Amino acid sequence: MRYYITLSLFLVCLLVNGQENYSTLTQKALETMWKAKDEAGYQKALDLYESAFKIYPDSIDGTGLYKASVLASELKNTDKAFKYLIPLSKMKADEDGYPGWDYVIGESSKSEYKNLLDDPRWKTLVQSAVREKEFFYKDLKEIQDEFFRTKALSFDEHENAVKLYSQIKNSSPYLPKKQQNYSVLFKVNDSTNTSYLVHLPKDYDPGNKYPVLFFLHGAVRNNVLSDYQMPAENLGGWNRFYTKYADLNHVILVFPKGGKKYNWMTPDDGFFMIPEMLKQIKKTINVDDNKVFISGHSNGATGSFSYLMKQPGSFAGFYGFNTFPKVFTGGTFIENIKNRSFINFSTDQDYYYPPNANDAFTQLMKDIKADYKEQRYNGFPHWFPQFDESEPAVQTVFNDLKSRRRNPFPKEITWEYDDNNYGNIDWISDMKLDTLQPKARWHKALNFKITKWLQYDKNDSLITENVNKNAFDFPRKSGKIKAIYADQVFKIETSCIQSFSLNLSPEMINPDKKIKVFINGKLYFNGKIKYDRKLMLRNFENNRDREQIWISSLHFKV
Template identity: 55%
Template sequence: MKQTVFIIIITCLGFASCKKNIAIKNESYSALIDQAMELSKDEDTLKLKEALVTYQKAFNKFPDSIDDYSKYNVSVIASRLKMNDVAFKYLQPLAALIEDDEGYPGWDYILGDYATEDYSNLFQDKCWEQLKQEALINQTQFFDNLALDEAEFFSTKKGALIDTLKAEQLYNYIKNQNNFLPKKKQDYSITFQINDTSSTSYFVHLPKTYNPENQYPMLVYLHGAIRYTTLSDYETKSNLKYANTKYTKRADVNDVVLVFPKADKNFNWMIGDEGFFMVPEIIKQIKSAINIDDDKVFVSGHSNGATGSFSYLMKQPTQFAGFYGFNTHPKVYTGGTFIENVKARSFINFSTDQDYYYPPNANDTLNKIMDSIKADYKDYRYNGFPHWFPDFDEAEPAYDILFEDLSNRKRNPFPKTLQWEFDDNAHGTIDWLNTIKLDTVKTTKLSHKPINFKITKWLKLDDNDKAVAIDVNKKAFDFPRQSGIIVANYQDNVFTISTSKIASFNVYISPEMVNLSKPVKVIVNNVLVFEKSIGFNEAFMINQWSANMDRSQFWVNYINITLD
């Protein structure tokens, strides 16, 4: 049953964005509903009948509080009891809904993944076949409407033919590009193609007063429980509810665009790199349709989503201004965790002292290390709370901290100094150092040793869901491959760069960094390797615009450096 899945996710994983969650509107009503739900877990016929009576009592006593999830539960219980008339009494109005309390279409009750388990006893009833035919028609209309909404979301004004513009014309056009149109809706479900055989979707929530003439901050929220979620054909307003209400209400007040991608165990932001491209690509897609402030794009998440946020900071932070995580496991699962990369941006963690996902003593040690390397890293500890801390009302102040930081923080698109360490060429880019390639057989010229520490205590849940400490002996981070490091700065048209185990790299150029009327010098490991004037490269500019849709951090040319 859907009810069983819901209980597993909330209790064990703290993942509160389930499809059919109960809307608690009245304490007495909710008490009866909770009692009925508990009774319905039992397969005993008498218990099921008692559950049905309890639901109906709640409905009769509190008619204004009746929610769709409870009507759904009653229809399932009646089906299990082979009380077809009662089952259809509650199921038929649900199936007719354009969308239910969670924003899900009514046809999903009939055609969705749970239907066989929920309603197998109804399949021989002629009413079921009628509902199924109506559901198929509604399903087709639903996806046709989604396609129309998506086309409207991505519609823009017709702009200039950029391949006809010359040098500085092209630069000024892209820097000031605004072909955006008003949007008809506030919420959109957008399809996302992962590869030739797999696709998913993401949900976009716009400010209520969205005006295409204004630029808006954007916050991407990464969900947790990636091993237990599935890719989706569409997303709904359920993304805006439950624990995420804390994001929604603050985003609405601060005019922040919210984005909710959907991942699974194969394509995600934490385990494996097959889906790591998804969030950057989604950001680029949204920038093509919505007037986003390129220097105010942020990512947050809970649990596996928080680890994903930390992973983008460690591996691919260029698009972002800042990173946040609730109950984070601060570790890269696909390679080395080079925590000095934090210095390229910032991270705020909201941790708890009863979290089985990552122990408080490990957070304490990491906090000291971050302080010692002068990283912009903060950890706010909330005592007395488990891993699913965001579900609690006491988490509200944490969201205030997050949105205050988001409001005040802005990406510096052209930092004077960069330091970057990596062990996978797929992640050899940080701002104006691009396409850095490793050569791990080179003799080390720049001394570097990855930072690590030992964790000796971990928390686990006992049979009563209480966090108890156990002894462990593990390193905080894994380093499965050799890494390279590059440290660089620029001033007065001179780039000074030191490297270790690096084969080559590109220095990307902006007129906001150098004076293009004068020669540019590049000094690598104390050797002058480049000195000449560099102008605009139209083909490169068009390629960069297509690749990044970034008007703020816009490159006009590049210098390729290959080391001996």
């Protein structure tokens, strides 16, 4: 009796702000369900959901119906379970982005509704869901086909080289788009698919170039790949401020879907996905090649950092919320950050990466004069983006994004790597390791110790533990290169590198004049270069980059 009096008082207190109170009450119901240890706990959670439905009938959403139907099924109240499940199954999509049929024939349906499987109503629901699924995927394919529709684009390999360069640079085969949001199927391999969601500005004009921001989600080990995504799944909730400021600043948002095996952190099997998705998008959307960025939270922030360390060439800048700044698939060669930039938003109550480690990392960034900034938000846990106080941090991302551009032809490069798959950075490519060589004196590992780590105890209290951890691991030997150019002269130093290619652009040199290439103090090339049409076309086909176009490539064995 005392519970129902308390519940009534709680409901009265909520009768103020409409939709916000529906959300508050259903969140309370969800938390009650999570904490439930027996049928009495499940019944309390269901009562809260039903009270929310009664008080706010116009606010009932798919998530509420889903949770209520699962609770009723668990309590073996089959009539009530179907009361909520039947309207849920007919929904096109709910606030979490799932169409109704997915609840009935999705991966977890048989376990969640195990007490309904013998009811004749379940068979009817399944038959209807199968039909709805067929219609859904038919519509989805038509939308995806429209997304990739462009004007015809072709180049003549025998065209005058200078003219061909101009044609590639100014190519624009883009058409208007019928929708603002597109779920795009992405083939991981012959047997595995995932997807990414593209959110365009409302006034998208194919005649204009647009910045692009990839957002990488966290918890990759707890996620599963999905061959479709609905807009609300990504644009609200923790990502609400990304959506707000992307719309205000005419920025294209891209939300890839990762899983345990194929993601941007570990293992390396899915690391190719973001550059490949970008290439696909560039084929059909007018992207500003010098304004493509990556951000993310938690594992997604670590992914953003990993692209900065391993494959930054297509991107202008990187951001992370609650970042663990470490490469988990090899060495963390921290000086690679000097080729781009990173802004980290950290919190003082983060179990994922502790404040003292962030302090040491920031100091290391200062020591190497990296373009790195950290903003610390005190009083917040790891799930900082959930809070409204994270809005200024997202504003910082978009303010930086507006003013930052990639320099596709930097005057200076430094690059270290331990996997030949990642031996590329701007105008140096195809680097091959020779780790049997002795290291050059300037080729040294940078690291620091982490001595304290935050941890939740069995009472969910945050405590500090003493640890003795290296910030970075170096499981393999690495190679390193340093290169600069000016006035037709390239000076390159290598350590543990067998060979590499030097790519050239008319933005870097005068093709009508000789260039000189010095490697480790010795003259390796002294002459003019010729336009290579096949290289220009192959390079464009490989990355769809209209700014970083190579007209010639010189290969050197060291």
